[in-house]
Amino acid sequence: MSEQNSERAAPAYAVAQWTAALEAARSGDHAALEKVRRWEDVLAGMAGGRLRIGSRTPVADTPPWVTLEVAHGGFATGRYLAEAPLSDAEQERLVALPDDVPGETDRERLNLWYLGDTGRAELLAAVRSGTCRIDVPEESALAVAALLLDRGFAAQALDLVAELRPLMHRLRFTPRFESVPQPSGAAVRLAPVGEVAASLRRVRVPAQLAAMRETLEVWNPLHDRLVELWCSTVDGALPHLDEERNEVRGGWPCRRWPDDWVQARIRWLDDYTRTCREHAPSGRHAHPKSNFARLRAALLACPVDSAELSGREVGWIRRALANTTTRHGAPNGELRASIRAAQAESIAAPTHASIAELVAARLDHYPADGGVPSLEPIAAAVSEEDGAGGVPVGTAIPEHLVDKVARALEAPVDELVRRGVITSGEVLARVLPQLTARFASAGLDDPVLAGVHEQTYTAFRRRRSLLLLNLEQQVRFDELPWVRALAVCRSPRVERSVAAHRSLQQAVLLAITSFPQALLPNPLVREFGAMSVLAGIRMPLVEEVAADIFTGTFVMKWRDAAVLASRAMAGTVYAAYYDLPPAWPEARRIGTRWGRRTADDFTALCAARAEEAGSGRGFISRNGAVLEQSQILTTHNLAVLVHELGLAEQLREHAPELVRRTFDWIVARLRQQPASDHHAALIQVKNAAYAWRQAIFLLGFCDPREQRARLGGLDEAVRGAGLTRFAPAVEGLAHVLGGGRFDESGTTPNGGRRFLGWARGKHWYFGD
Known part of the structure; x- marks a missing residue:
C-alpha cells in the first residue's frame, strides 16, 4: 500500500x-x-x-x-467536523432547556438533554417520523442510543454513552431536524435539490454583459438627454461632421437659451448625481475626453448662459454635438430612435441569471435534501404560473441550466450516466453509497433503525480518506461505536447478498463500459469493496498508490490479485503483451512489516520487471515503474472483478466498441499539444499508457478478427494524426497479435516497443 x-x-x-x-x-x-x-x-x-x-x-x-x-x-x-457552532434551531432549544440540565458547555447540555426522558422522546419522535437528517456520522450516535433503550437493550445503550461521554462537550451527537420526512427510494442522485438550487442562485450576469446593459439602459438615455439639452441652444442647423474634410458644419451652440434652460440643467445634473450613487460610469461615459464628459463639464461651467464659457469651450461643445449627431442622428430623430430600438432589442432577452433564479424557485417546491423525479416540469418553458419578473412567458430554459438541475435528478445509475450527469468513475463513486447504504441496512428488520443506519452509512462514505503510511488502514464503518452497538438488532433472517451481488455486477459493468479509458479510481474501488462484503464475496481489490509515498512494500492482497489475474487472463493478448507469469508457486514468500503480512515475492517480481523502465536514480520514477508493474500484474482490479462476478460474457458483447473508444481517446490525448513544462508531457504519456493497458485488457475479450480490425483502425488513426512517435507502440501490438513476444528490453525485431507509462530516464516516446 x-x-x-x-x-x-x-x-x-x-x-x-x-x-x-x-x-x-x-x-x-x-x-x-x-x-x-x-x-x-x-x-x-x-x-x-x-x-x-x-x-x-x-x-x-x-x-x-x-x-x-x-x-x-x-x-x-x-x-x-462534528464540532460545529450551534445552529439557530439549537440556540432556540438551548434557551428553552430547564436550568437543571447539566453540562459545562452549551453542546454538552444539549447532548445530555437528549439523553433525558423528555429530550429522548423528542428525538425518538423525529427519528420515527423520518424528519431527522444526518450529515456527519456522529450526528446519529444519540439517536442510536435512544433506539437501543427503546428496544430494551439498556446495557448496549449505556456502554455506547460511556464511550461517547469524553467528547460530549465538543461534538454534536444529535441529528438535524427538518419539517418534512426524509425522501427514500431505489434511485440515486448526484446532489440534493437544496444544493442545486443554491448553485443556480449563484449564477451571475457576466461582467461584460452587465456593463453593456448598464450602458444601454442607464447611461445612453442620460447621454441622449444631455445632447438634447445642448442642441436646444443651437441657432440654425444642428452641427454635423463633413467627414471628407474633417470639418464641423452647421450652427453654433450657446446662441439661444430656452426659457426652461436653468431648470432643465438642474434636473439633468441632479439625475446624474443620483445615477452615480447607484451606477459607476463606465466605458466611454467615464472617459475624460468623451463627448459625454465634455458636454457634462460644459454644463457644470455654464450655470445660466454662455457668459462663463470661452470660445474654445463653445467650440468643443459644437464638436461634441457634431460627433454624436453624425453617428447617431439628432435627438428624437429617426436614426437615433432606430439605433436605440436595436440596442434595446439586443438586451431584451432575459439574462441567464434571471432564468436561473426562476428555475431555483421551481426547485423550492421539492424537499431540499431530496431529488427531483423528472426534469420535464423543471425544464419546461416559462409559464404564467411562474410569475417571474423580467422573464417573458414562453422563454425556453437554457440547456446548461437544465444540466445543472440534472444533478438533482433521481434515477437509476445507468440513466444518469447516459444523460451525462455521471461523467467519471470518481462521480460514480459519489452516488453508489446511496445504493450500498440500503443493502447495508437490510439486516435491520426495524425500518426506523434501518433508516438511521442508512443515513449514517451515506454520511460515513462522504468522509474524506486520510493519507496513511506504514501499511495502516482507513477506519471502517463498523468501527463507529454506535454502528457496532446496532449488531444486537440485526436479524439473521434477512438475505441481502443476492441483491447486493446483482447491484455490484451492474455497477462494475457500468464503470468499465462507460469510462473504458480510465483506471478505476480509489473511491470507486473502495465502494466496490464495500458492496462485495454485502454480497458475501471476498475479492482482493487494490488501490492506486502515489509514487512519492511508496516504500516498495505490498500487502498480501496484491499477490492474491496477481495470481487470480494470471489465471483469468491466460492465453489472452493481455497475458502475451505484458508477459504475465503463467503460474505462481504455491509457496508464498511472506514477510512482516509494521505488524502486517507482506508479499515479498510479489514485491521482488515487480522490482525485477520494472528494470525495463531503465536505470535512472530518481526515487519517484523508480517507485512509479514498480507500481506500474503491480498494476499490470493485477490488471488493476479488472480481471478480479470480471472473473469473480462472472461478467466475461457480457463484456465480450461490448469489448470491440470499448477498444475502439479507448484507442480514439489515446490518439486524441497524444495529439493535444503538451504543456511547455516537461512534467506535463510526462503526465500526458503516463495517462495514455494507462488507457492503453485498459484497451489491451479489453482486446482480450475480442475474437481474432475483431482484434485485427481494431488494430487496423488504430494504425489508420495514428497515421492520420501524424503521431509518428507512437508508431513503435502500434508495431509492438501488431507483433504480439501475430504471435510474437517482446524481448527483455520490451522491444521487437521490427522496431516495436511495449508502451509503458513510466521511464527511469528519457521515455522512448520522446525520441533519442
Whole structure:
C-alpha cells in the first residue's frame, strides 16, 4: 500500500499547497481563503506535534472514529467536523432547556438533554417520523442510543454513552431536524435539490454583459438627454461632421437659451448625481475626453448662459454635438430612435441569471435534501404560473441550466450516466453509497433503525480518506461505536447478498463500459469493496498508490490479485503483451512489516520487471515503474472483478466498441499539444499508457478478427494524426497479435516497443 520511508509525512507538500492557496487568495479568489486556513492548520499542527500525518489517528488524543476535516491529499487539519457552532434551531432549544440540565458547555447540555426522558422522546419522535437528517456520522450516535433503550437493550445503550461521554462537550451527537420526512427510494442522485438550487442562485450576469446593459439602459438615455439639452441652444442647423474634410458644419451652440434652460440643467445634473450613487460610469461615459464628459463639464461651467464659457469651450461643445449627431442622428430623430430600438432589442432577452433564479424557485417546491423525479416540469418553458419578473412567458430554459438541475435528478445509475450527469468513475463513486447504504441496512428488520443506519452509512462514505503510511488502514464503518452497538438488532433472517451481488455486477459493468479509458479510481474501488462484503464475496481489490509515498512494500492482497489475474487472463493478448507469469508457486514468500503480512515475492517480481523502465536514480520514477508493474500484474482490479462476478460474457458483447473508444481517446490525448513544462508531457504519456493497458485488457475479450480490425483502425488513426512517435507502440501490438513476444528490453525485431507509462530516464516516446 501507500507508505513512506519515514514514520511521518514530510511537510513539503503541505507548504506547497499553502503557498498555492495563498497566491490564489491574493489574486482575488475568495474561495481560496478557506484553503489557506486549512493548510495553516495542517502546518501548525505538524510543527507543534499535535498532528501526525500518515497515521489513522493523526490528531492527538482523538479516537479513530471521529470524523476529521481533511485537506487535499489526505492531510488532517486537526478540526472535527462534528464540532460545529450551534445552529439557530439549537440556540432556540438551548434557551428553552430547564436550568437543571447539566453540562459545562452549551453542546454538552444539549447532548445530555437528549439523553433525558423528555429530550429522548423528542428525538425518538423525529427519528420515527423520518424528519431527522444526518450529515456527519456522529450526528446519529444519540439517536442510536435512544433506539437501543427503546428496544430494551439498556446495557448496549449505556456502554455506547460511556464511550461517547469524553467528547460530549465538543461534538454534536444529535441529528438535524427538518419539517418534512426524509425522501427514500431505489434511485440515486448526484446532489440534493437544496444544493442545486443554491448553485443556480449563484449564477451571475457576466461582467461584460452587465456593463453593456448598464450602458444601454442607464447611461445612453442620460447621454441622449444631455445632447438634447445642448442642441436646444443651437441657432440654425444642428452641427454635423463633413467627414471628407474633417470639418464641423452647421450652427453654433450657446446662441439661444430656452426659457426652461436653468431648470432643465438642474434636473439633468441632479439625475446624474443620483445615477452615480447607484451606477459607476463606465466605458466611454467615464472617459475624460468623451463627448459625454465634455458636454457634462460644459454644463457644470455654464450655470445660466454662455457668459462663463470661452470660445474654445463653445467650440468643443459644437464638436461634441457634431460627433454624436453624425453617428447617431439628432435627438428624437429617426436614426437615433432606430439605433436605440436595436440596442434595446439586443438586451431584451432575459439574462441567464434571471432564468436561473426562476428555475431555483421551481426547485423550492421539492424537499431540499431530496431529488427531483423528472426534469420535464423543471425544464419546461416559462409559464404564467411562474410569475417571474423580467422573464417573458414562453422563454425556453437554457440547456446548461437544465444540466445543472440534472444533478438533482433521481434515477437509476445507468440513466444518469447516459444523460451525462455521471461523467467519471470518481462521480460514480459519489452516488453508489446511496445504493450500498440500503443493502447495508437490510439486516435491520426495524425500518426506523434501518433508516438511521442508512443515513449514517451515506454520511460515513462522504468522509474524506486520510493519507496513511506504514501499511495502516482507513477506519471502517463498523468501527463507529454506535454502528457496532446496532449488531444486537440485526436479524439473521434477512438475505441481502443476492441483491447486493446483482447491484455490484451492474455497477462494475457500468464503470468499465462507460469510462473504458480510465483506471478505476480509489473511491470507486473502495465502494466496490464495500458492496462485495454485502454480497458475501471476498475479492482482493487494490488501490492506486502515489509514487512519492511508496516504500516498495505490498500487502498480501496484491499477490492474491496477481495470481487470480494470471489465471483469468491466460492465453489472452493481455497475458502475451505484458508477459504475465503463467503460474505462481504455491509457496508464498511472506514477510512482516509494521505488524502486517507482506508479499515479498510479489514485491521482488515487480522490482525485477520494472528494470525495463531503465536505470535512472530518481526515487519517484523508480517507485512509479514498480507500481506500474503491480498494476499490470493485477490488471488493476479488472480481471478480479470480471472473473469473480462472472461478467466475461457480457463484456465480450461490448469489448470491440470499448477498444475502439479507448484507442480514439489515446490518439486524441497524444495529439493535444503538451504543456511547455516537461512534467506535463510526462503526465500526458503516463495517462495514455494507462488507457492503453485498459484497451489491451479489453482486446482480450475480442475474437481474432475483431482484434485485427481494431488494430487496423488504430494504425489508420495514428497515421492520420501524424503521431509518428507512437508508431513503435502500434508495431509492438501488431507483433504480439501475430504471435510474437517482446524481448527483455520490451522491444521487437521490427522496431516495436511495449508502451509503458513510466521511464527511469528519457521515455522512448520522446525520441533519442
